Amino acid sequence: MKDKAIALHDVDLSLGRGAARVHILKGISLAVDRGEAVGLVGPSGSGKSTLLMTMAGLERPDSGKVIVDGTDLSGLDEDALARFRGRRIGIVFQSFHLVPTMTALENVALPLELAGEDDAFERAEAELQAVGLGSRLHHYPAQLSGGEQQRVAIARAIVPNPAILVADEPTGNLDENTGQSIVDLLFALKRDRGATLVLVTHDLNLARLCDRMVRLRSGQVDLSPEADAASAVA
């Protein structure tokens, strides 16, 4: 499994306490090749975001294995896991998650500064230029449009050159045209840098742009022929 970008073996995860405890991921096994784009689809509440966070090392499974870029995440303590995430995994959220008191440039430089890199600001500037925001370096998030904020978030996710990029409904808060430009950007990154992309989306047109679609249903990978057929025609 060393050759896979992401490999999950029989992953189970429950979250919440007491009556609010929910068994979310139920025996998920899944492998994603290096450089592959996977569209993760399924009904609301089926566990897509939770699965993405588990792949990104932001949630630890109760049982089962998560292997990312050849590393078994269960073998890492919290500090090592945070360092691993910072270097190898880029994460893009639906609601951008930028630091409001930092400029675009400072937001993008942050992961590099945390990793102790000396050229953080030069690289952050180059990355913002690459996403078309060279003229917005010193703007704060509140001074940027939604699409611009998402481009800053993408620049921040990719500035460490991660092998894996995960995105949770990255176009969910954007109008159609702006969403399309974000999609183009994500696929260009995959193509140009050979990154592995896992994309959660409710948009089947977008999921179909991926090399493969994975459908979740009630916390399990839906392998039914109907799911395949639905993926093909829906």
Ligand SMILES: Nc1ncnc2c1ncn2[C@@H]1O[C@H](COP(=O)(O)OP(=O)(O)OP(=O)(O)O)[C@@H](O)[C@H]1O
């Ligand atoms: N921290 C938590 N504690 C308890 N239950 C949770 C927690 N996080 C998620 N859940 C529950 O787990 C289920 C899966 O949630 P998840 O966010 O992964 O779904 P999703 O497929 O991403 O849905 P959507 O398409 O609406 O974003 C939901 O029923 C949700 O209520």
Ligand SMILES: [Mg+2]
């Ligand atoms: Mg979700």
